[in-house]
Amino acid sequence: MIIIGLIGGIGSGKSTVAEMFCQLGAKRIDADQIGHEVLQYHEVQIAAQNRWGNRIFDANGKINRKVLAQIVFDPSEIGCAELRFLNFLVHPYITRKIENQIRQFAESQYRYIILDAPLLLEQHWKQRVDYLVFVDAPRSIRLARIQQRGWTQTELDARELTQLPIEEKRHAANWIINNSGNLDETLDHVKEIWQNLENQNHE
Numbered sequence: 002m003i004i005i006g007l008i009g010g011i012g013s014g015k016s017t018v019a020e021m022f023c024q025l026g027a028k029r030i031d032a033d034q035i036g037h038e039v040l041q042y043h044e045v046q047i048a049a050q051n052r053w054g055n056r057i058f059d060a061n062g063k064i065n066r067k068v069l070a071q072i073v074f075d076p077s078e079i080g081c082a083e084l085r086f087l088n089f090l091v092h093p094y095i096t097r098k099i100e101n102q103i104r105q106f107a108e109s110q111y112r113y114i115i116l117d118a119p120l121l122l123e124q125h126w127k128q129r130v131d132y133l134v135f136v137d138a139p140r141s142i143r144l145a146r147i148q149q150r151g152w153t154q155t156e157l158d159a160r161e162l163t164q165l166p167i168e169e170k171r172h173a174a175n176w177i178i179n180n181s182g183n184l185d186e187t188l189d190h191v192k193e194i195w196q197n198l199e200n201q202n203h204e
């Protein structure tokens with residue numbers, strides 16, 4: 002089993018590329034989705050309530066991710082400390098869930114697992130993957146794409162400040178996929194990498 006970590010800037014197209022790998026036969030682990038699930042764990046909710054009070058919950062008693070994001074991505078030292086607290090709180094649960102999924106997919110004989118984890122380097126999961134793929138798109142294109150889903154430049158700036166510099170991520174990768182063109186071009190890049198993987202890992 003080969004684990005491929007997928008990284009890239011916000012809105013670069015990681016999910017899109019992950020789906021393309023899945024079309025070719027890989028199985029995806031979506032660390033963002035896992036993070037959202039972990040936020041609803043009872044232990045996490047209790048710790049969040051102790052830290053941030055009832056304002057953190059929506060009308061259904063679930064953690065309101067929009068409110069949480071405003072707290073932890075506040076571009077101040079306080080925001081920084083709150084983000085550290087949140088990461089410290091959820092990291093062990095997320096890691097455990099990822100490990101469980103890896104085990105499950107390995108048992109199901111999947112050959113390739115895509116670990117789609119935007120904070121893979123920041124959370125020190127690099128040693129867990131065999132290859133790193135960086136999804137590349139210029140900031141202007143990334144901004145335009147995420148604006149379509151209602152984000153603002155301020156939100157992009159605030160979140161980017163909490164991540165490793167893009168250059169560092171790009172530098173860490175074995176492969177770079179250019180996702181600044183159309184989807185067909187990106188799929189061609191993905192297929193090239195897939196072929197490379199098959200060549201390097203044939204049994």
Ligand code: ATP
Pocket residue numbers: 009010011012013014015016017018033119146147150180181182183184187
């Ligand atoms: P995030 O950092 O928020 O997790 P992401 O890196 O996973 O985002 P995607 O969600 O895959 O990025 O892509 C962001 C948006 O851009 C989506 O609406 C997606 O459909 C669109 N998109 C991705 N790649 C392309 C492309 N090559 N051409 C046009 N639109 C694209």
